[in-house]
Amino acid sequence: MRYTTLISLFCLTVLSAIPTLAAVTSSSPDLDALLPEALYPELQAIIASAEINAPVLQAHAFYAAEADARYAQAKARRYLNATLFSQIGPRQEYYQSDDVEDTSSFRVSAGIKLYRPIYHWGAIEAGIKQAQLGDQAAEIKFERKRSDLTRNLRADFLNLYLTEQSHRNEVQKQSITDEKIKRTELQYQSGKVSEVALRSIRLEKERSLLSLERISTQREQIKKRFKVNYGWDKPLKTTASIPEIEVEQAMRWLNMEKKSLSRSAIYQLSPIQQQLNALDHHKEQQTIIASNDRPLVNLFLSGTHGQRNTSTSNDVDLFTVMGGINISWNIFDGFRTKHLKMEAKIKQRRLKAQLENSVDDLLLEQQRILNALSLRFRELNILEQQFSIQTDQHLKVEQDLQAGRSTAPQLQASALALESMRFKLYEARANTLMGISDYKEFTRLTQSDD
Numbered sequence: 526m527r528y529t530t531l532i533s534l535f536c537l538t539v540l541s542a543i544p545t546l547a548a549v550t551s552s553s554p555d556l557d558a559l560l561p562e563a564l565y566p567e568l569q570a571i572i573a574s575a576e577i578n579a580p581v582l583q584a585h586a587f588y589a590a591e592a593d594a595r596y597a598q599a600k601a602r603r604y605l606n607a608t609l610f611s612q613i614g615p616r617q618e619y620y621q622s623d624d625v626e627d628t629s630s631f632r633v634s635a636g637i638k639l640y641r642p643i644y645h646w647g648a649i650e651a652g653i654k655q656a657q658l659g660d661q662a663a664e665i666k667f668e669r670k671r672s673d674l675t676r677n678l679r680a681d682f683l684n685l686y687l688t689e690q691s692h693r694n695e696v697q698k699q700s701i702t703d704e705k706i707k708r709t710e711l712q713y714q715s716g717k718v719s720e721v722a723l724r725s726i727r728l729e730k731e732r733s734l735l736s737l738e739r740i741s742t743q744r745e746q747i748k749k750r751f752k753v754n755y756g757w758d759k760p761l762k763t764t765a766s767i768p769e770i771e772v773e774q775a776m777r778w779l780n781m782e783k784k785s786l787s788r789s790a791i792y793q794l795s796p797i798q799q800q801l802n803a804l805d806h807h808k809e810q811q812t813i814i815a816s817n818d819r820p821l822v823n824l825f826l827s828g829t830h831g832q833r834n835t836s837t838s839n840d841v842d843l844f845t846v847m848g849g850i851n852i853s854w855n856i857f858d859g860f861r862t863k864h865l866k867m868e869a870k871i872k873q874r875r876l877k878a879q880l881e882n883s884v885d886d887l888l889l890e891q892q893r894i895l896n897a898l899s900l901r902f903r904e905l906n907i908l909e910q911q912f913s914i915q916t917d918q919h920l921k922v923e924q925d926l927q928a929g930r931s932t933a934p935q936l937q938a939s940a941l942a943l944e945s946m947r948f949k950l951y952e953a954r955a956n957t958l959m960g961i962s963d964y965k966e967f968t969r970l971t972q973s974d975d
Contacts, residue, residue, distance in 0.1 A: 589660070606640045
């Protein structure tokens with residue numbers, strides 16, 4: 526009866542290893558208490574490390590640096606600009622007087638120009654505002670990238686636990702199959718079973734070995750992702766257990782969340798914040814376009830050194846200084862500015878329409894996620910009860926075996942059914958936790974969080 530003792534010890538060990546999570550308090554359900562890292566403190570440490578060491582976040586951080594550089598460029602338009610210049614070439618002077626003859630010469634001149642904008646109808650300020658909005662857009666993209674990373678990390682962590690459970694199930698299945706092979710070989714030698722039956726059972730062992738290899742490969746791939754994608758090179762301590770979720774308390778949180786849904790809250794989500802950012806950026810662009818056909822006022826100072834002919838001598842060195850107000854006005858550019866304005870107005874209407882459509886879509890998506898979570902909670906509740914029934918049935922088979930009312934093959938079938946149900950339960954728990962994680966990341970990036 527060694528296999529009976531093996532099965533009993535295995536089941537009792539696994540049953541005693543399942544912790545229970547008090548997900549939220551009955552008075553104030555909390556979404557954070559339902560996240561995977563609330564169950565596994567190690568996961569919280571991995572997430573914190575990934576936010577610093579993950580290569581994808583380190584690479585994305587360059588976008589923020591680029592945005593800062595663009596902001597500095599935009600502010601530089603306010604400042605004084607200095608330009609050195611040099612000119613060389615033939616020079617022809619025409620005098621509007623009969624007393625002076627026209628002259629021609631080959632001249633070299635050099636000088637410096639100082640230039641500072643005074644009034645450009647808000648175009649410079651609009652450019653600076655665009656750069657600020659670009660910086661904000663880079664921050665929003667970075668936060669979304671970090672949110673995606675956290676979501677994927679949670680999924681890989683839970684999948685690693687599921688592969689541990691799958692591996693344990695296959696090991697147990699192999700142990701039972703080995704016992705079955707020994708028993709069938711004895712029956713074959715005594716002529717009680719055919720060679721076909723023996724070959725069929727041996728084939729089960731080959732199939733189980735293949736499954737073990739597949740599970741081991743999957744487990745190693747997940748562990749490699751922790752190192753490559755998340756920058757975590759420490760050992761991962763995992764078990765085959767996924768703790769129980771307090772479904773009733775989770776349902777109370779869900780009902781409260783459904784009641785609090787509002788269209789105004791959708792405007793705080795990061796996809797909408799990105800579109801609002803793009804709309805504000807375009808409004809500033811319209812200000813820049815409008816300045817194209819208006820007089821631009823600048824302060825200037827220039828100094829030029831060259832040569833010119835005078836009434837007494839030729840090629841006299843001359844240094845000319847001039848300063849004051851410069852006004853430039855684009856009075857005709859082939860209607861280019863007019864069409865730019867038309868395009869900008871059409872684009873603004875399009876961006877506003879897309880914004881409203883996105884708000885409607887995200888509100889529907891939020892409702893869909895909550896409805897899907899509601900179904901997952903109910904399905905999980907049913908599976909929890911089914912697992913409890915399956916456990917009681919297995920204990921009954923063990924008692925019947927000891928009393929002589931059942932056989933060893935029946936106990937083996939019951940043990941495999943119990944472990945299969947356990948895996949379905951763990952899988953449902955993991956899917957529920959990932960559904961909660963998805964909702965958390967869906968609602969994470971709001972103005973109130975900033």
